Amino acid sequence: MSKYPKSVVLLALAMTAGSLPVAAAPAATADLVLINGKVITVDKAFAVKSAVAVKDGRIVAVGGKEIGRKWKAARTIDLKGRTLMPGFIDAHLHLKGVSHRSIEPDKARSITELGAMVAAKARELGPGEWVAGSGWDEALLAEKRNPTRADLDAIAPDNPVVLVRAGAHSAVGNSLALKLAGIDAATPDPDGGLIERGADGVPNGMIRERTDLLLRLVPADSAEQMRPSYVRALKDLLALGITSFMEAWTTIDDEPVERGGLAGGGGNAVRGHTFRQLRTIYDQQGEDLPRATLYIMYPGAERLKKFPHHTGFGDDRLKLGPIGESAYDGGFTGPTARTSKDYKGQPGFRGTTFMTEHALQEMVDTSARLGWQLGIHAIGDEAIDTVASAYHRTLSARPKADHRWFLSHFTMLPTEQTMRTMAADGIWTTAQPNFTYNLEGRYLQVLDGERLDRINPVATPISYGVNVVMSSDNLPIGPMVGLYAAVTRKGMAGHQFAKAEAITREEAIRLYTAKAAALTWDEARKGSIEPGKFADFIVLDRDPLTVPAEQLLQTRVDLTFVGGKLVWDRQAN
Ligand SMILES: [Zn+2]
Known part of the structure; x- marks a missing residue:
């Protein structure tokens, strides 16, 4: 309560109102206002402003100090000088669903670490069960070389193991995996692929391009078993400031056969994930995820003719993009x-x-x-x-x-x-x-x-x-x-x-936001901070336009909004 008598307070209010005629105009209401920032709009002029107002999932105003006065919102965020910019739109990435058989080789920083992951998973699953995983990269491994069959044999001799390299063009298997695949010193290189061999002609475990020779032997998880890992992968994108992306490896394999699906189902980890599977995820929790546009892998003319949809089908959360990859x-x-x-x-x-x-x-x-x-x-x-x-x-x-x-x-x-x-x-x-x-x-x-x-x-x-x-x-x-x-x-x-x-940095930001929006015909809906567009934006811990270039690599995303909803908060994680 005020410590002043009521009459004094009323007098003060009257004087304030009288001295500020603008305040007499009714404030417009918004759901969210962000003020005192450096707002990189990525509009045509690459204008920089300081405040944004959001209502019903869209940006309703962008400007300076007047935004905070004019718009009254349920929630106001003082950016305290931090940078706000459009969320990134990544036009080509691959979502990774993770099987319960999988380790995370992309997180390993040495072959020793990779080995420890394999050993733990082999113990968890028991002898004879396949251990798999993908994303290792010799450049990130302390030993600076590919893992080999011998490395994996030493750790998990009783489990078949296959680990796919980042980029998915090659994989390494252990002896048991090669044996189950029928690959030995006498096996010729397969069509379109290469079996790497040591000086003695014996396969060293690396298979180039035809990773399917090993992967097809790994039992598939069901769509339900895979779903939680896809949701996690999608949320990981939000932490990186990606508010829209194009998924480059989706199939229609699990559609009914009369709608272009693959006889016998599909949808396992080998063939990649499916339109149907992602549609299910987005129907359940699309508002908490980045907006997705899917490349569909060409299924052949006969099947594509049966599929009833084409580019553009869907909604603002999930839609079909190109036949691609x-x-x-x-x-x-x-x-x-x-x-x-x-x-x-x-x-x-x-x-x-x-x-x-x-x-x-x-x-x-x-x-x-x-x-x-x-x-x-x-x-x-x-x-x-x-x-x-x-x-x-x-x-x-x-x-x-x-x-x-x-x-x-x-x-x-x-x-x-x-x-x-x-x-x-x-x-x-x-x-x-x-x-x-x-x-x-x-x-x-x-x-x-x-x-x-x-x-x-x-x-x-x-x-x-x-x-x-x-x-x-x-x-x-x-x-x-x-x-x-x-x-x-x-x-x-x-x-x-x-x-x-x-x-330039300005160009790079534009190609990763406004320009990328246009690849999916969304230039009027997203990619910049302008009234009428989706409130898809991020708040960064430093300014990518002015930090020394090396610091771009350390720049972190503090907040990510999609459709005006806060979907990533670094403080809360
Ligand atoms: Zn590619």
Whole structure:
């Protein structure tokens, strides 16, 4: 209670009202107001403001001090100078569901640690049970080498073990796993893959590209068993400041057969997760998750014709994106990306293609005819030339307005002619500048000369008029690594790749927010802090426009809002 007599208080109120005529106007009501921040709007002018008001899940006002006076809200957050910006939109990542058989090799920092995880899981499951997991990366392991069959035999001789490398292009198995797969010294390399061998010709456990030879033997979890791990993976994105993403590896395998599903079901960890499974998760708790757009793996013409939906089907929480990923070539971790020149020290070897040009053209034609956007995986320069040509042939035969087709990855600069064709055809790319950071060692091993300068280009394709957006492809998912690599072009050990491909911080942020929104036709709904757009934004612990570049890697997300709802709070975690 006031310590002053009531009459004095009333007099003071009357004087205040009289001296501030604006206050007489009724305040507008909002659900949430955030004030005293540095609001990076990513609008056309890249304007910086200080306050935002939110109502019914959308931004209703952006501005300065007047916002706090004009808008009365149930909740007001004083940002105390912190930076608020649109949530990141990652245009190409892979959700990982985790089987109860799985360890988390991506968290291991040495082969010893990896071994301890395998040993613990083998004990938990009992002898004979498969132990699996994916995401190890030799660059992050203290020993700086791949784990081998012998490493795993020493730890878990009585359990078959298979561990997939980050990027999913190779896997290592132990002796029991190889035995169950029927792989021994006499086994020839399979189509499209490689069984690595020691000097004595005996397999060392590493299988390149045809990881399915081992993975298909691992018993699948049911959709229900997998669901909690998907929800956790989705919430992990919010902690990284990702409010929308495009999932690059979804299938329609578990649809009814008459709607394009796979005979015999599907939906296990080997084939990736399904549209139906994610739809179930989003129906239950979509409001607490990042907004999702799904790439659908090409299931073949017959099945795709039976599937009743195409690009755009769904809602603001979960919808269908392109027929995409469906790789034309491999990647540089193998290396299996299809390049125009031989790999360093591997005369005659230019990588792999996973389908004929005829099959590629059929996939593009069929998908286009059925109303799908396209986003095929092409990493090596020759693969990019080939896929861009296939797009060009289909678009020449059946012109399509505002198609927003894209190449996933676009990791090595193709010919100038290809970039001109792509620009003329309106083809986009989902680039991963973060590969430069994480795959630095790999690139230096397998490429040389000017080809090292052609890796993960961003500035050059833009200069040709190609639309580029940013994404992570899980190497790693963190957008801050993407920003860092896009502006510095540096690897984790400090090697700097062609500086000419660097872009400014403002550009990098735009490609990871407003520009990325347009790849899913959402430019009017998200990607910037402007009235009318979804209240999808993040609050950071430092300012990505001004911190020293190295500090971008340490920048943390304090708060994440999706549709105006607080869905991540670092303080509470
Ligand atoms: Zn890919």
